[in-house]
Amino acid sequence: MPNPSLIRDLSRVVGRKLVLHEPEDLLVYEYDATIERGLPEAVVVPDSADQVAEVVRIARRHNAPVTARGAGTGLSGGAIPCDGGIVIVTSRMNRILEVDADNRIAIVEPGVINQDITDAVSGHGLYYAPDPSSQKVCTIGGNVAENAGGPHCLRYGTTTNHVLGLEIVTPDGDLVWLGGKTVDPPGYDLTGLVVGSEGTICIVTKVIVRLMDCPQSTVTLLAIFDEVDQASHAVSAIIGQGIIPAALEMMDRNTMRAVEEAVQAGYPPDAGAVLLIEVDGLEEETREQADSVRAVCEELGSRELRIGFSAEDRERLWAGRKGALGALGRLAPSYYILDGVVPRSKLPAVLRGVYEACDTFGFQVANVFHAGDGNLHPNIMFDERVPGATQRVLDLGEVIMRLCVEAGGTITGEHGVGYEKRNYMSWIFSEDDLDVMASIKLAFGATDLFNPGKVFPSSKGCGEVSSRMKAAIAKVGPDAYV
Amino acid sequence: MVKQASLLSQLQAIVGADGVRRDDELSNFAVDGLTPQAAVAPSSYEQVAEVLRYAHTEGLAVIPRGGGTHMHIGNVPGRYDxxxxxxxxxxxVEHEPADLTVTCQAGITLDRLQRxxxxxxxxxxxxxxxxxxTTIGGILAANASGPSRHAYGAxxxxxxxxxxxxxxxxxxxxxxxxxxxxxxYDLCKLYIGSLGTLGVxxxxxxxxxPTPKVERTVIATFDTPGQACAFAADLQHRRLSLRAVQLLNATAASAVGLAQQxxxxxxxxxAGTPQAVERSRREIGELAQDAAADLRDEENAAMAWQSRMRPGSAEEPYLLCKAATLPTHLPALIESLETVAGPPHILALPTVGVLYASWPRLEDAEAAIGRLRTAVTALDGSLVLERCPLDIKPRLDVFGDPPPSFDLMRRVKEQFDPKGVLSPGRQVGRL
Known part of the structure; x- marks a missing residue:
C-alpha cells in the first residue's frame, strides 16, 4: 500500500493536488509508448528544480525509487516505474528560461516540448536540430535521457551533439551544474555521460541547448523504387558520392500502403520502396547535391522522382513520412516498433533478413526508418488480443535485433535500452564493459534509486517480483491488468 | 616500491625485449620534468592490459602517450613510474568506405590516418x-581540436x-x-579529454x-578583434560554406606575416561544392567591401595553419593558455588578455568561442596568471594553462578552481582508478 507518510511528505513539497496516489490516477502513468507496464505508488508534478531535489531527498528517506517522466512517448519503457515508487512528471517545468540568439544557445526546463524550442527561436533564424518523430509532444528532458535522434540527425547529430550543459539532481538530492554555456569545460565531460543515461543516474532539471542557423535553402527529393533492394543500394551510393544529406529516409511497400490510405501521398500501389532525401545549405549547394542525388537514384533504377523546392511542396513530400507511424494503425490493431542500427553497407542484406524473419513468424512488417544512418525501425503488425501474440512479437523482435548485432550493428540507435532491451546488452558488451558502466552508477551513488530495472541486464521482470508492486496491484485490483 | 631491475625484467616478460625502451631513451618520456623508471611500447592490446595489471598490482603509476605532442597539458603528475x-x-583496423566510418588503433598518427x-x-x-x-589516442585523451571544429564539431x-x-x-x-x-552509458564522452586518467x-x-570537392582560403584584415568577430558572426549566420574561421590578433598576425602591423x-x-564555394567567396568579398576590410586569397592554406598554431615555432612559448567563453565575449576577452600581461599571440576560433593565447616571455608569471584568471572569470569563461613554466607549474592547478561538479568527477576517478595508477594528479583538482 502506498505509504501515507510518503504521500504526506510529498504533498508538503508540491501541494496535495500535485501528488497523485489514487488507483485511477496512477493507471495513467503505468505505461509509455512500449508494451511493458508498471504502476507507481505516487506521481508528483513539481514546478522547480528545488522541488525535484526535495522529492528526491524524500524518496531516499522512504527508500522509494524515482522514475522521471516527460511526455511518455519513449519507445523503450524508459518512463515506466518498473519497481513502483515515485514518478516525477516534468510537465509543469516547461519554461524556456533564456534565449541567447547571438551565442546560439537556450536554457530550458526539462518539460519543454522539443518543437517549442524551435518555435521560440525561429524569429532569430535559428532552430533546435534534433527532431524525433514525436517532436510536437515529446520533452527535452526525455530527449536528453534517451539521447533522442530523428530524421535530420544524419547530418546534424543526435541530442548529445546539441547539449552543452545540464543542471541535475544527484541521488543525494543536491542540485549540481554539469558543463555550461561555453565549450570544453575543464574536467570530465559529465554532460556527455548523462545524456543518454536514461534517467538512471540523476534527474535533469535544466538543459543548455545549442541552436543552429536555419539553412538558406532546402530541397526535398522523393525517389520511388520497384524494389527495397534498389532503394537500399541507393542509400549507400548517395553517401558514397560524398553527399551527406540532412535526412535520408526509407519507407517500404507496407508503410506506403498504410500512408496512402491515410494521407493520399500519391505513392504508386505497386512500388517497393521510397526514399525521402533532403539536402540543405546554400542554394548553389542544394542544387548541386540534388542533381547528384537524382542521377544516383535514376542510375539505380528509380522509376519516378519528385522534387520539392518550396516549403509547401516539401511539406507534401514529407507528409507521408511524418504520418507514417500514425497510419500504421490502419494495418493492424497494434504494432511493435523496433530500433536497430547496422553499417549502411549492410542495409540490403539485413533488410532481406528482417522480411524473412517476419515471414517465418507469420507477421506483417512495415519498415519506415532513417536509412542514411543505417537506423532500422521495423514495425511489426499484430493484434495483442490474440493469445500469445505479444510474446511471439517480442521473440521476433529479438531475432531481428540479433540480425543487427551480427551485421556489426547495435541494439538501439535512438530509442534507448530501457527495460525492453536490457537483456540484449550482453550481446554487444562483455561483463567487463558492463562492469565499467555499472561503476558510473556507483560513482553517482545512484544504485537503484533512479529508474531501477533499466539499461543493465537482469532476470527480474518489470513489476514482477517487487513486494512494493504487489501491494500496488492489490490496490487497483487484478482487472487493471487484463 | 619496486626496484628498477625487477621492474624491467617484469616488463620485458610482458612486452618482450624490443618493447622495453632503453635507459637513454627514458628522457623522451619525461612529463613536466619527471622521468619514469621504465618505458614500454606494447605491440598488442593484451600487452597493454598486462602492463596495467602488473602496475595495478604493484601500485605503480603509468602515463600513456602517443606522439607526445600534447603531454604539456595537465597538472604535474603526482607519481610516474x-x-x-x-x-x-x-x-x-577497419575502413569500409561505403559506411563512412573508420576504426583505427590509438597509436596511428593523424596524418597517416588521413592519407x-x-x-x-x-x-x-x-x-x-x-x-x-600527433596520434589519434593522444588527440582524444587531450580533447584536441583544430580550426575545422567550426564545421565538424569537437x-x-x-x-x-x-x-x-x-x-x-x-x-x-x-x-x-x-x-x-x-x-x-556513453563512456566515449568520459574518456575523451580525460588525459589518460580513466583508462588507456x-x-x-x-x-x-567526405573530402570537400573544392577548398580555398581567404584572409580579411581588420583594425580590431571586435570588427573581425562581428564579421565572422555574420558569415556564420549566412551559413556560407566555411570549414574554419580563425582570428589572429595583431601580434600573431604580423608574426606570421598575415597582416600589416x-x-x-x-x-x-x-570548403564544399564548387558553386557553393564560389558563391561564398563572392559574398565574403561583398561583405568585406561593406565592412571596409582588406581581403585577399591565400594560396597554401594547410601550411599557413601549421605555422599559425606555433607562432615562433623555433622555441616553445613560455606560457600557452586555452580560454573558452561565449562567442560574443571574445573581443572583450582578447582585449583584456592583451592588457593584463605582456603582448600575447592570440589565435581564436570566434564562431566556437575558444582562443589560444601564448606569451614568448612573461615578467612575474604567477601574478600575471592570477590576472588572466580574473579576466576570464569576469567573462564567465574557463582558462587552462596548457604550457606553463616548470618552476611555477607544481604550485598551480592548471585548470583553475575545480568546477561545481568536481565531487562527481572525483567519485568517477575513484571508481575507474581506485589505486591512482593512471596519470595520477594530471586532471583538474589533481585527479
Whole structure:
C-alpha cells in the first residue's frame, strides 16, 4: 500500500493536488509508448528544480525509487516505474528560461516540448536540430535521457551533439551544474555521460541547448523504387558520392500502403520502396547535391522522382513520412516498433533478413526508418488480443535485433535500452564493459534509486517480483491488468 | 616500491625485449620534468592490459602517450613510474568506405590516418596541429581540436566507439562501429579529454566526412578583434560554406606575416561544392567591401595553419593558455588578455568561442596568471594553462578552481582508478 507518510511528505513539497496516489490516477502513468507496464505508488508534478531535489531527498528517506517522466512517448519503457515508487512528471517545468540568439544557445526546463524550442527561436533564424518523430509532444528532458535522434540527425547529430550543459539532481538530492554555456569545460565531460543515461543516474532539471542557423535553402527529393533492394543500394551510393544529406529516409511497400490510405501521398500501389532525401545549405549547394542525388537514384533504377523546392511542396513530400507511424494503425490493431542500427553497407542484406524473419513468424512488417544512418525501425503488425501474440512479437523482435548485432550493428540507435532491451546488452558488451558502466552508477551513488530495472541486464521482470508492486496491484485490483 | 631491475625484467616478460625502451631513451618520456623508471611500447592490446595489471598490482603509476605532442597539458603528475607508448599500435583496423566510418588503433598518427582515408575521398574531421606526430589516442585523451571544429564539431561529436584498457588491465569497449548508438552509458564522452586518467585508449572509431570537392582560403584584415568577430558572426549566420574561421590578433598576425602591423587577420577556409564555394567567396568579398576590410586569397592554406598554431615555432612559448567563453565575449576577452600581461599571440576560433593565447616571455608569471584568471572569470569563461613554466607549474592547478561538479568527477576517478595508477594528479583538482 502506498505509504501515507510518503504521500504526506510529498504533498508538503508540491501541494496535495500535485501528488497523485489514487488507483485511477496512477493507471495513467503505468505505461509509455512500449508494451511493458508498471504502476507507481505516487506521481508528483513539481514546478522547480528545488522541488525535484526535495522529492528526491524524500524518496531516499522512504527508500522509494524515482522514475522521471516527460511526455511518455519513449519507445523503450524508459518512463515506466518498473519497481513502483515515485514518478516525477516534468510537465509543469516547461519554461524556456533564456534565449541567447547571438551565442546560439537556450536554457530550458526539462518539460519543454522539443518543437517549442524551435518555435521560440525561429524569429532569430535559428532552430533546435534534433527532431524525433514525436517532436510536437515529446520533452527535452526525455530527449536528453534517451539521447533522442530523428530524421535530420544524419547530418546534424543526435541530442548529445546539441547539449552543452545540464543542471541535475544527484541521488543525494543536491542540485549540481554539469558543463555550461561555453565549450570544453575543464574536467570530465559529465554532460556527455548523462545524456543518454536514461534517467538512471540523476534527474535533469535544466538543459543548455545549442541552436543552429536555419539553412538558406532546402530541397526535398522523393525517389520511388520497384524494389527495397534498389532503394537500399541507393542509400549507400548517395553517401558514397560524398553527399551527406540532412535526412535520408526509407519507407517500404507496407508503410506506403498504410500512408496512402491515410494521407493520399500519391505513392504508386505497386512500388517497393521510397526514399525521402533532403539536402540543405546554400542554394548553389542544394542544387548541386540534388542533381547528384537524382542521377544516383535514376542510375539505380528509380522509376519516378519528385522534387520539392518550396516549403509547401516539401511539406507534401514529407507528409507521408511524418504520418507514417500514425497510419500504421490502419494495418493492424497494434504494432511493435523496433530500433536497430547496422553499417549502411549492410542495409540490403539485413533488410532481406528482417522480411524473412517476419515471414517465418507469420507477421506483417512495415519498415519506415532513417536509412542514411543505417537506423532500422521495423514495425511489426499484430493484434495483442490474440493469445500469445505479444510474446511471439517480442521473440521476433529479438531475432531481428540479433540480425543487427551480427551485421556489426547495435541494439538501439535512438530509442534507448530501457527495460525492453536490457537483456540484449550482453550481446554487444562483455561483463567487463558492463562492469565499467555499472561503476558510473556507483560513482553517482545512484544504485537503484533512479529508474531501477533499466539499461543493465537482469532476470527480474518489470513489476514482477517487487513486494512494493504487489501491494500496488492489490490496490487497483487484478482487472487493471487484463 | 619496486626496484628498477625487477621492474624491467617484469616488463620485458610482458612486452618482450624490443618493447622495453632503453635507459637513454627514458628522457623522451619525461612529463613536466619527471622521468619514469621504465618505458614500454606494447605491440598488442593484451600487452597493454598486462602492463596495467602488473602496475595495478604493484601500485605503480603509468602515463600513456602517443606522439607526445600534447603531454604539456595537465597538472604535474603526482607519481610516474612507467611510460606507456602506444606508438606500436598504429594500424587501421577497419575502413569500409561505403559506411563512412573508420576504426583505427590509438597509436596511428593523424596524418597517416588521413592519407589512408584520403585515397577514398574521405577524412576524419580532426585537424589539431602537429598532424605528422600527433596520434589519434593522444588527440582524444587531450580533447584536441583544430580550426575545422567550426564545421565538424569537437572529437566528442564524431567519435563512435573506443576500446579502452582499464586501470586494472581489462580490455573494454564503449560505443560501437555504427554512426548512431545509444546502447548503454556513453563512456566515449568520459574518456575523451580525460588525459589518460580513466583508462588507456587503444582503439577508436569515427564518423568520417567526405573530402570537400573544392577548398580555398581567404584572409580579411581588420583594425580590431571586435570588427573581425562581428564579421565572422555574420558569415556564420549566412551559413556560407566555411570549414574554419580563425582570428589572429595583431601580434600573431604580423608574426606570421598575415597582416600589416597593427591589424588583426581573419582566416577563412572555404570548403564544399564548387558553386557553393564560389558563391561564398563572392559574398565574403561583398561583405568585406561593406565592412571596409582588406581581403585577399591565400594560396597554401594547410601550411599557413601549421605555422599559425606555433607562432615562433623555433622555441616553445613560455606560457600557452586555452580560454573558452561565449562567442560574443571574445573581443572583450582578447582585449583584456592583451592588457593584463605582456603582448600575447592570440589565435581564436570566434564562431566556437575558444582562443589560444601564448606569451614568448612573461615578467612575474604567477601574478600575471592570477590576472588572466580574473579576466576570464569576469567573462564567465574557463582558462587552462596548457604550457606553463616548470618552476611555477607544481604550485598551480592548471585548470583553475575545480568546477561545481568536481565531487562527481572525483567519485568517477575513484571508481575507474581506485589505486591512482593512471596519470595520477594530471586532471583538474589533481585527479
Amino acid at each position: 612507467i611510460g606507456l607508448s602506444l606508438l606500436r599500435l598504429d594500424q587501421v 589512408h582515408l584520403g585515397q577514398h575521398g574521405q577524412l576524419v574531421p580532426l585537424d589539431p596541429a602537429w598532424g605528422e606526430e 572529437p566528442r561529436d564524431f567519435t563512435i566507439g573506443l576500446k579502452v584498457v582499464t586501470a586494472d588491465g581489462r580490455i573494454t569497449k564503449a560505443g560501437g562501429r555504427v554512426v548512431k548508438n545509444v546502447a548503454g 585508449i587503444v582503439e577508436a572509431g569515427f564518423k568520417l566526412a 597593427g591589424l588583426c587577420a581573419l582566416v577563412l577556409d572555404l
